[in-house]
Amino acid sequence: MLQTRVIPCLLLLGEGLVKTTRFKDPVYVGDPINAIRxxxxxxxxxxxxxxxxxSREGRGPAFQAIRDFASECFMPVGYGGGIRSLExxxxxxxxxxxxxxxxxxxxxxxxxxxxxxxxxxxxxVVVSIDAKKKLLGGYEVMxxxxxxxxxxxxxxxxxxxxxxxxxxxFLNSIDRDGTQAGYDLALVRSVASAVSVPVIxxxxxxxxxxxxxxxxxxxxxxxxAGSMFVFHGKHRAVxxxxxxxxxxxxxxxxxAPKSS
Numbered sequence: 001m002l003q004t005r006v007i008p009c010l011l012l013l014g015e016g017l018v019k020t021t022r023f024k025d026p027v028y029v030g031d032p033i034n035a036i037r038x039x040x041x042x043x044x045x046x047x048x049x050x051x052x053x054x055s056r057e058g059r060g061p062a063f064q065a066i067r068d069f070a071s072e073c074f075m076p077v078g079y080g081g082g083i084r085s086l087e088x089x090x091x092x093x094x095x096x097x098x099x100x101x102x103x104x105x106x107x108x109x110x111x112x113x114x115x116x117x118x119x120x121x122x123x124x125v126v127v128s129i130d131a132k133k134k135l136l137g138g139y140e141v142m143x144x145x146x147x148x149x150x151x152x153x154x155x156x157x158x159x160x161x162x163x164x165x166x167x168x169x170f171l172n173s174i175d176r177d178g179t180q181a182g183y184d185l186a187l188v189r190s191v192a193s194a195v196s197v198p199v200i201x202x203x204x205x206x207x208x209x210x211x212x213x214x215x216x217x218x219x220x221x222x223x224x225a226g227s228m229f230v231f232h233g234k235h236r237a238v239x240x241x242x243x244x245x246x247x248x249x250x251x252x253x254x255x256a257p258k259s260s
Contacts, residue, residue: 004215004252005045005222008229008242009202010035012051012081015065019226020052021178023130023146029230029238032065036072042242044075048101048170048224050128051081055104056144061088063095070096078126078170086115093120101170103128107143107150107157110164117165122197127161128170129154131187139187146174154187155194162195169195170224173203178227180206188218200224208243208251215255 010032011018017035018026029035032049039047049069051062061082070077073096080101083089089100089112100120106113106127116125130146131139131154141152150157158169171191173184183204192199198221201214205225214220232239243251 004211004255005200006211006243006248006252007046007048007200007222007224008039008044009048009050009224009226011226012049012062012065013053017230018052019178019230021227023174023177026052027236030240032069033072035230035240036069038240039242040072040074043245044242046076046078047073048078049080050101050103052145054082056147060084061092063091066092066097067095080126080128084109084112086112086119089116089120093124099124099126099168101126101128103130104143104145104148106161106166107141107152110160113161113164113166117167122165122167125166126168126170126200127158127166128172129157129161129191130172130174131184132174133184139190142174155190158191158195158199162197166197168198168200170200170202171220176204179204180227180231182206182210183214183218183220183223185213185218188214188220192219192221198222202226208247211248212251212255215252 017029019029020026076098078099078101079097130142132142139154141150141157176184183201188201200222201220202224205228211223214223
C-alpha cells in the first residue's frame with residue numbers, strides 16, 4: 001500500500017499558476033481552478049499552493065481566491081504566502097485549508113509558528129525552507145522567494161522551527177527548482193536527519209524514480225513536485241498530469257530510508 005505522499009506544488013502569481021526554474025523566469029501554466037479539478041480526478045494525496053510574490057510585495061493572503069480553491073478541492077490543501085499574523089492564519093484555516101505554510105514570516109517573526117501551533121496544533125503548521133548551495137560548500141536558507149540571504153543553515157533553521165511548533169518541514173532546493181534533474185539528496189538528508197517531524201522534499205523531481213531516491217537516500221517522508229506535473233516532453237508543453245496509482249505504487253510502496 002502506498003504510504004509516501006506525493007504532493008503537487010502549485011505556484012500562484014496574480015490569478016494564474018506559473019512554474020519557475022531556479023526561482024526565476026515564471027511561465028504561465030494555467031488556471032488554478034482548472035488544475036484543481038484535474039488533480040481531483042487524479043485523486044492526488046494533497047495539494048500545496050504557494051503565492052510566490054505576496055511576501056516580496058508586502059501584502060496579505062488572497063482570501064477570496066483561497067476560499068475558491070478550498071471549495072473545489074477534494075484533498076487536503078496547504079497554503080502559503082502573505083500570512084503575517086495569527087488572524088490571517090485563522091481566516092485561511094476557517095475556509096477549509098488544512099495547513100498553514102510559513103516561509104519568510106517564519107524568518108522574520110518566528111514566534112508566529114508557535115502562536116499558530118498553540119491554537120491549531122502542530123499538524124496545522126508547515127515551515128517552508130528555500131535552500132541554495134553556497135559557493136564554498138554547504139547550503140544557506142534564503143528568504144523572500146529566494147531573494148534575501150539569511151546566513152542560516154537549513155538543518156539548524158529546521159530544528160529551531162520544530163522546537164517552536166512546526167509539524168512539518170517543506171524543503172525546496174532553489175538550485176534544482178524546475179530542472180527535473182532529481183532532488184538534491186544531500187540537502188534533503190541533512191535536514192531530514194536533523195528533525196523528528198516529516199520532511200517534504202521539493203525541487204528537481206522529473207520521474208517517479210526521483211521520488212524513490214528522495215525517500216530511500218534522502219530520508220524524506222513525503223515528496224513534492226511542480227514541473228513534473230505541469231509540463232510534458234522535452235519542449236515542456238503545458239499538460240497537467242499525475243502518475244497513475246500503479247506507477248506510484250511501483251516507486252514508493254513499502255520503502256524505508258537507507259541507513260546513512
